[in-house]
Amino acid sequence: MNLFSQLLKPPINLLPQDGEANYHGVVFSAEDADYFLDYLTNHISWKNDAAIIFNKKITTKRKVAWYASQAFDYTYSRITRSALPWTPELLDLKHRVEAISGETFNSCLLNLYHSGDEGMAWHSDSERQLLQNGAIASVSLGAERQFIFKHKNTKATHASVLQHGSLLVMKGVTQTHWLHRLPPTKKINLPRINLTFRTVAKS
Numbered sequence: 001m002n003l004f005s006q007l008l009k010p011p012i013n014l015l016p017q018d019g020e021a022n023y024h025g026v027v028f029s030a031e032d033a034d035y036f037l038d039y040l041t042n043h044i045s046w047k048n049d050a051a052i053i054f055n056k057k058i059t060t061k062r063k064v065a066w067y068a069s070q071a072f073d074y075t076y077s078r079i080t081r082s083a084l085p086w087t088p089e090l091l092d093l094k095h096r097v098e099a100i101s102g103e104t105f106n107s108c109l110l111n112l113y114h115s116g117d118e119g120m121a122w123h124s125d126s127e128r129q130l131l132q133n134g135a136i137a138s139v140s141l142g143a144e145r146q147f148i149f150k151h152k153n154t155k156a157t158h159a160s161v162l163q164h165g166s167l168l169v170m171k172g173v174t175q176t177h178w179l180h181r182l183p184p185t186k187k188i189n190l191p192r193i194n195l196t197f198r199t200v201a202k203s
């Protein structure tokens with residue numbers, strides 16, 4: 001625990017039951033958030049995301065990148081990606097997130113949404129490569145977007161707006177009991193970058 005983390009407000013759990021989705025709010029200064037948004041937009045090795053659906057490869061407008069401490073393979077939507085090594089800026093972000101959250105991470109999946117037209121369907125981050133019940137720290141940069149949770153059994157939903165420079169940490173049994181999505185919207189024309197710091201199980 002450092003002085004910076006002590007000065008931050010306690011996070012708010014966005015979920016009423018069956019998990020923790022701790023929203024820390026804005027944790028980066030406007031200057032830092034703007035800097036990281038510009039850097040990541042222009043210096044990350046972005047590729048259009050892809051998925052295998054009904055045995056057909058679908059390519060999305062949304063772009064992704066996968067970085068890690070080792071060349072971890074990560075498979076989701078039936079597509080396998082091999083991690084690139086950290087850049088100094090990504091390591092800086094990782095260390096800041098770890099200091100605030102009290103968690104440790106060895107990888108990061110980044111998403112670039114060019115506008116509100118691009119979103120993410122219902123899913124849970126429960127791939128077999130990830131540490132079971134491990135924390136996932138989500139940093140939002142750019143356009144403020146609505147983020148929605150849906151309970152897998154009750155179907156109850158809980159929506160929040162994720163701010164520029166904010167941090168959300170999902171942990172515990174959240175991925176077991178909840179789905180989440182980023183719904184598309186015609187009201188937003190600005191880009192958003194989302195970094196999800198994760199832990200790949202080494203066993």
